[in-house]
Amino acid sequence: MAEDPHVPVLLGPLLRAVAPVKGTWVDGTFGAGGYARGLLDQGAERVIGIDRDPAVFRMAEAWAGAYGDRLRLVQGTFSDLDTLAGGPVDGVVLDLGVSSMQLDQPERGFSFLRDGPLDMRMGGEGPTAADLLNTAPEQVIADVLYLYGEERASRRIARAIVAARPLSRTGQLSDIVAGCLPRAKPGQSHPSTRSFQAIRIWVNDEFGQLVAGLAAAERALRPGGKLAVVSFHSLEDRIVKRFMQVRSNSAGGGSRYAPEAVREEPAFTLPFRRAIGPDEQELAANPRSRSALLRVGIRTGAPAGRVDPAALGLPRLSERKA
Secondary structure, three states: OOOOOOOOOOHHHHHHOOOOOOOOOEEEEOOOOHHHHHHHHHOEEEEEEEEEEHHHHHHHHHHHEEEEEEEEEOOOOHHHHHHHHHOEEEEEEEEOOOOOHOOOOOOOOOOOOOOOOOOOOOOOOOOHHHHHHHHOOOHHHHHHHHHHHHOOOHHHHHHHHHHHHHOOOOHHHHHHHOOOOOOOOOOOOOOHHHHHHHHHHHHHHHHHHHHHHHHHHHHEEEEEEEEEEOOOOOOHHHHHHHHHHOOOOOOOOOOOOOOOOOOOOOOOOOOOOOOEOOOHHHHHHHHHHHHEEEEEEEOOOOOOOOOHHHHOOOOOHHHHHO
């Protein structure tokens, strides 16, 4: 419906997984407010909604007032959520990636289906996608496409991008990518899907933000607090999965020949052995949920620790093999 263009994926499973919902929660990716409303309606005393995109708060004006001071909206990034929350919280929800309402706005430059300025910034700050693509070396662009988008034709596409510079429109970029790849067969994703995903992640430092946000959630949560993260592709989920494994001491052991690593007291327990995906009913109602995965951790009383990004499988542009 018009007032809620972004359907919150896995909302039902998430609310069941973190029940009972009480106390103060942080919705670190506020978007259209679907998770925040779900938490408030389920019994949260207060929700702090954080988003780097100021446009989402203007959209929320039509309904946010109904919750009074139970809902506080803050512009910022979830990598700073512990500071922005202002104190210990009982739960943190993160819905990763780009929302459908952002894709539906051509002027934001996220969509390869709707021509618009080649922007892709979630917060309107820093270099645009055009800025980066028009100045970065061909090798860097190829590495971005390969490591952030798992695009096997990355070198060919990067060469074509550099040859076509300067770029300024999403339609121009989409045509360049499509011209480097075979025509999609029925049922396959659009040829530009992986490249646009990779460039968006690059522009917004999404993987760096994710690692910092998970660490911030660990610092913010009080003992017994719950962390729930919904991801939409394998690279995001790998980072979340490894974070929860490492911080719960449930990751696999190292080599038997190597010295045993010092094991910190676990900062989380994991109530579910595997990620939670959509059921058939949600798949039928919301095809976007097809690739969604939910992971949940429960905070212990252990002190917050440091997170090594290398241990989480964070893709690094300098690590690509020739």
